Amino acid sequence: MHGVTADTSPDRFNTIELDGFLGPNYVITYHHDTFRSITNVKKQLTTSPVTCQRGPAFLMHQILDQIVDYYSPVLDDFDERIDQLEDNIFSLKRPNDSILEQIMELKRSVLRLRRISSKQMDIFYRMSRGEVHLIPQPMLPFYRDIYDHLIRVTDLAENYRDLISGALGSLSLSRLKPHERDYEGAHDLFRDHAALTFIAGLYGMNFDNLPELHWAYSYFVVLGLMLIVALGMLYMFWRRGWIGAGPRKSASDQRVINRL
Numbered sequence: 001m002h003g004v005t006a007d008t009s010p011d012r013f014n015t016i017e018l019d020g021f022l023g024p025n026y027v028i029t030y031h032h033d034t035f036r037s038i039t040n041v042k043k044q045l046t047t048s049p050v051t052c053q054r055g056p057a058f059l060m061h062q063i064l065d066q067i068v069d070y071y072s073p074v075l076d077d078f079d080e081r082i083d084q085l086e087d088n089i090f091s092l093k094r095p096n097d098s099i100l101e102q103i104m105e106l107k108r109s110v111l112r113l114r115r116i117s118s119k120q121m122d123i124f125y126r127m128s129r130g131e132v133h134l135i136p137q138p139m140l141p142f143y144r145d146i147y148d149h150l151i152r153v154t155d156l157a158e159n160y161r162d163l164i165s166g167a168l169g170s171l172s173l174s175r176l177k178p179h180e181r182d183y184e185g186a187h188d189l190f191r192d193h194a195a196l197t198f199i200a201g202l203y204g205m206n207f208d209n210l211p212e213l214h215w216a217y218s219y220f221v222v223l224g225l226m227l228i229v230a231l232g233m234l235y236m237f238w239r240r241g242w243i244g245a246g247p248r249k250s251a252s253d254q255r256v257i258n259r260l
Contacts, residue, residue: 013109037066114157121150
């Protein structure tokens, strides 16, 4: 089991390892660093013996549940840090390598969080299904609650990864020069395909009174029109350097094409 450290920041997320042993009438934990969850449970035991009276499985649950609960403030910090980075990117007036470093550090932290939570989720899934015979049936709902909590942590980590990837893309775009941001040609590439789609869709509609629908040469005329449009588009793409080695293909255009 991995617990978050007390001084973890989103940019440098770190955990400490806890090994636990559950027996028929005992719980043993082994760790090098101080665990807040174990400290809290010890305080509970000194003030109320109820935790021990409910058995070792419940005692183990109390420790593990608090470890997972400490993920919540970390998730809040991640959310706040991502919002702050997005604001910094959109207000950026010129390229700034320090923001890129912050994004990469944050991305590594999120990936570490997701990797740890997903592995722990698999373990708690087995525990919540009763595969550990030392956990009695009445205790299974408690472990299922921890499992559900880890599902939320893993899902949020996945969402944060997507948000960071989007922020990284926005930063990459902001670092481009104005002429490199011109995606008009790329948009034309997709927009011009709409001509063929429109023609095929128009004559694919099930209406009885379409113009020239019953004309003997309609089929060949439409095919010819689509062929002319397709050849015209190919010629235009070649002229703009999007296919082949057209005359207007420049280094900046090639960089735009490579990013699509």
